[in-house]
Amino acid sequence: MNNIVLIILILLAGGVLSFLLNQIKPLLSGVTAFVATVAAAVLFFTGTGTADNFDFVLGGMHLSMGINGYSWIFGALILGFSSLVLLYSISYMKGRDRLGYFYLNFMLSIMAMMGIIFSRDFISLFIFWEIMTWSSFLIVVYQGLSEGRVGIKYMIFSAVGGYSMLLAIVFMKAQMGTVLISDLVSHFSGFAIQQQTMVGILLLITFGVKAAVMPLHVWAPRAYSDSPMSYTSVFSGLLSKMGIFGMGIVLISVFANSSTFGTNTFYISNVLAWLGAITGVMATFYAVIQTDAKKLLAYSSIGQLGYIVMGLAVGTKLSVMAALFLAVVHTIFKGTLFLVVGAVERQTGTTDMTKLGALIRKMPWTFLAALISIIALAGIPPLAGFVGKWMFYESLIVSDHYFLVIMAFLSSTAAFLYCYRFLFGIFLGQEEKEFENVKEAPATMVIPMVLMAALLFVFGVFPGLLFDPIAKGMEVLGMGTVDWSMTVLSNGWGDHVDTMSIISAIGTIFILAFIYLALWNRKRTRYVTTKDIHTSGEIPTENENLTYAVDFYKPFERAIEPVMKRTMDFYYNHLGEGLESFFNFLRRFYTGNGQTYALYVIVFLVILILFSKQIFL
């Protein structure tokens, strides 16, 4: 049997099976989901290649599924990452209600994402896209927060996105007679400029909603933070990447054939690059002022996706490579961070950074994973985030997008603020009484987190491991061959950075420091507690608070206040209210009075007869 079909079926069957097994024993549900995903992953990594095609006719339309270098990157990411997350999920979700429901939808999302990357035509893409949407909706409302309002908002935006795609699809079908993605690429130059703009914008809206690009992002913060954390890591790590996946195809393959391409890029790309930049800055600002770790990460995730979108929209070889590299790395580190928050939530019962503190001693492994991910997020060598950032800045400078560089710089600097707050608020600071008995998360939760953290390290030292598939993928998108090397980054003006030398330098420093502290200085070191200090000559009492976590960045908040005054949410809510009252007005038509209804009938008949010539002839 065809491997592509088999993967989809395994995932689907895994979902249904875990739904059914939940009736027998809840634990089986999670295990089944994990096993099915691993099975699909094994099949994907060992036996699936470009030769696996699946063409079929459904409902009178020729549809096609297959895999190429570009979709392989995302497929590998989806199956690899979700296998780890599902392992984590077994312990994380233990003891919750309706696990069968949860895992069914979880597996459906994974299946839908695999379907999306396998799709070679827009109809199957749309089908899987919508399955992804509603299955994730069902998980967003799973915890029953805010009476489903967050879920509805998510669904509205997704529907706007999905239906934009549907509009584009029916337009394509009418114009070209087929719905194959490759046919859109080849026919695109034949469209009039208005049609190109329309199709382009419609498809970008679809993918922009999932990637949470301004101004389509308002659903994301709450939807991310309201889902169970093991799903949020998939939500932010993978579902949003489906938006990136689609954007890559549209912005690079399709727009390469647009009429104005040539000397300068299609203007939509520039608009999108700027939207990405604004998203990056604004979301980072919001992340800084959050007190809840989940929301902090949610905003941070939106901001990071803004970068990636920017990179894709700029559209040079280097920027696309940087964007795809960041996309993969972002999944890993942001996914890990969400898992970390999930572990903290499970062990302590809260994710409020003003309450938490000093978990470093209680949950050292979780801290380690968080630390490495945060370093990667901040883009500090030797971790993978650095490589992405380096290429990203360079690509913007080389392609003369200086204002975008400023925007990117602004947001990545501000990002340090929340990075620090995250680490400090949860893991450092003063020990709190109520968290005295907190234990480290179970091994099945720690192992995936640490594994992913290790992966960040590997990709930081050998970025070529990722460059290889990405370069192949970009070739498929039509960017030609892309040069890369395993461990050396170079820039346009001749500088080279060897990640190996960075890692050896840092490694040497660490080893020296360790030797100094552990061996030479051993006699003078002693174990200190938080209160083992003197302030102005006084010994602090046990209940005195020496660290602060409330109003952490008050001056910064004051500084950015003017920009934050009106959120996008505000305008959408007003629009919603306006529409509601309009609906209410229209509803008045149905008065509930039989005589009025009879009157309508008569009036309608009279109107028809009076204007019969205009209407019917």
Added chain:
Amino acid sequence: MVISPVHYIALPLLAAFLMPLLAKVNRELVRIIPGVVLTYLLFVSVVLMQRVTETGQPIIETLAGWQAPWGINLVFSQFTGFLVSLMVFMATLIWIFSYRFKKVDNEPALKYYILFMMLVTGSVGVVLTGDIFNMFVFMEITAIASYSLTSFYRDRDGAEAGFKYLLIGSLASTFMLLAILLLYTQVGTLNMAMIAERMHTVPVGMKVTILILFLTGLGIEAEMFPLNGWAPDAYSQAPSPVGATFAALVVKAGVYSLIRVIFTLFDIQGAYQYLIIMGIITLIIAEFAAMKQTNLKRMLAYSSIGQMGFVLIAFGIGTKEAVFGALFLMFNHAIIKSLLFMSGSFFVYNSTSKDIKGLSGIGKKFPYMGFLFSIGAFAIVGLPPFSGFWSKLYILIAAADESMLALVAIILLVSIVEIVYYFRVVAKLYFGKPTDKEVVHKPTFGGYFSMTVLAVVILLVGFYPDIITGFIHRAADTLLDKGAYISNVLSVGH
């Protein structure tokens, strides 16, 4: 006994008349007989559909040996056959659903089943008949049964809803009768094939006037705006199986007659644009009104009206693909809306109020019902991989082929509204805080069975639409081939 289309009309009518007598013999017979009749009709449908598919020719049955144009004839073509089979299938499921309806009280049950059988007779007859006056008669049978079923519960609301329906419905029959009279004076026949043949002889002004009378009269039955004031009340006040019956049978008969008149009887191009425009208005206003409903059944009723608007739009586009999409949507609407009415009414039955608010968390008590309702909701808004998606897709493609992109955009925008109000209910069902009402009524086995069958059909067609598209394609071709209809009907006996 030779299987013939006549059975569709004779048997349910006979059953309706015999039931009061048989009830005296054994009270259980009242419940069994409709099922026997409907199951037999289902069998008839299978046999006849097979026959028309094989021969490609319609089966034309003249009553009492009188040939067209004098006698009354029944036309079982691939188009009417499809609709009739759908109706019988749905009626059977609704019978299973309501088998234990009013279990304790036999006297209302008898009434219910008699009216139900009359309703089946009427709506099936409307579709099968080839005679315009006969269509009117069947329409009246349907309408009278519907009025009584609407006010089945003898409370204030039920009576009010029934009265409204009666008021508007009587206007409908007046206009239709007037139209038929005028038509008869012009063409001198009541046989629809013959009318279609002679239509070109009618003066234009007269033709348009007759058409307008038809459109108004039939528009009422097809729930077209602004003639549909009766519908929300009727749907929400009628007993729960009846809501499903309205969606699956009565409205379908109304839409069928409207389409038959426009597509076969008349040849006025403006009528198609009229359908599109009225369809859009119906769709928009109904969906917006549904958005603001607090009562679940009323919400479903408005949604049903909106779907009919969508069907009218698709018929108005008038191309083969569009008609195909419209028929597909009629099929989907019948199964999906019935599922929603069945599961929805069950929730309402178990909650403290009829309001959506009262449904909070009820899906936790009845996970399977919640699951079924969710499938229905997902399907009706057209999410893949459920059946509703395909009909929507085909209609949109057909619209785009005619370069009506603005129309596509409007439909999609309205669909977003639809998503909002359905998903609000789904989210509330599952994740609202449960109310602490303890008394629960478990659905009967029949209820489970028919709802499961509907859900399976929705999923099956959603995953593999080709199992049904062949029938619908042939039905659409048959409807559009006016010449073949005329020649087939008139050639019988010549």
